[in-house]
Each structure stands twice: as structure tokens, then as C-alpha cells.
Amino acid sequence: EPSQKAASYFTIQLNTLREKLVATQKKLSAYQHEKGIVDVDFRLDVETRKLNDLASKLVTAQAELIGVDPGSNENQSVAHNSMINNLKLSLTQAESKFSEISQKLGRNHPSYSGAKAEVDMLRSELNKHIKVTTHNAVNQEAEIRAALEQQKAKVLNLNRARDELLLLSREVEGAQQAYNNAMQRLNQTTLEGQSNLSSVSIVDTAKTP
Secondary structure, X not given: OHHHHHHHHHHHHHHHHHHHHHHHHHHHHHXXXXXXXXXXXXXXXXXXXXXXXXXXXXXXXXXXXXXXXXXXXXXXXHHOOHHHHHHHHXXXXXXXXXXXXXHHOOOOOHHHHHHHHHHHHHHHHHHHHHHHHHHHHHHHHHHHHHHHHHHHHHHHHHHHHHHHHHHHHHHHHHHHHHHHHHHHHHHHHHHHHHOOOOOOOOOOOOOOO
């Protein structure tokens, strides 16, 4: 009789635990669906690699903006630009030619005017390319920096999501364990309640005096 009463109690508790288990499983599934997470550890690894790649690119982009030497106003993106270097060489040759002409010919001579025009054109072209190259390098550094900040935020959000997912998973595991324990106790008490064996046994049969 006590086992039968216990079985009834565990049946009620089992229903409650089953409802709790289903609720925690639904909560976990809803969170995964909301965050779009299938395998949070794999996705976190992927996003962390992206973050590291962007950090490396930012270092490279910042290095391009650093001057070649303390006395130079040119950054590395300008110094390593082949077109700019070719323009510098052409400008040096044109200035050398113009210097020779200016020593031999007057300002009104066509050769003087042509050489000066060539120098002015090359210098203007050189300045334009330096300005564009520097502007592009600055913009690229800013874009990479912004992308890096966005990626940092994404990784932090994934870390928070992983922690929340871990808590929900543990909650499901706890509910599952409680349900399994209650089911085991219910099965045990049900079998005991269905047993016809008595706890009373004859020790010695009385004889008529």
C-alpha cells in the first residue's frame, strides 16, 4: 500500500517534470532559432579567424601610413608606388634638362617654355598621384578599422550567446536528469506496489498443547 501511494505521487511529479523538460527544450530551441546558431563553437571559431585577419590587415594598413623616415612627408604607400616612382624619375630628368636649357637660353625661347611646361606638368601629375594614393590609404585604413570594430562586436555577441546557450543546455540536462530519476523511482515503486509478497512470514507454527 505505501508503494502504491508512492507510485501515485511519483506519477504526479513525473507529469510536472515532463512539462518542465518540454518547456526548457522549447526555450533552448527558440533561442537557437532567434540567434541563428547551429554550432556556436564552430561559428565562433570562424568569426574569431575573421577578426584576427582584420587585425592583421589593419596593422598592414597602418604601416602603409607611416613615414619612410622621420624627415620624409611621404608614407610607405606613396614610397612603394611604382607609378609615383616613375613620375619622380621623369620629373628629375625633366628638371635636369630644364636647368641646362635655362642656363643657355632665355625665358622667351620655345625650348625654355617647353621644358618648363614639361616640368610643371610632371610635378602636377606627381602631386595628384601622391594625394590620391595617400587618400586611398587613409580611407582603406578607416574602412578596415570600422570592419574590425564590427567584427569585435559580433564575436562578443557570439560569446554572450554561447554562455546563454550553455546555461540553457545545462537547464535542459538538469530537467532531463530529474525526469529520468523520477521515472526510475516510479517504475520501482510501481513494481513494489504490484507485488503480492507480504513483509510478514511465519517463524514457527503453534501446536495444540
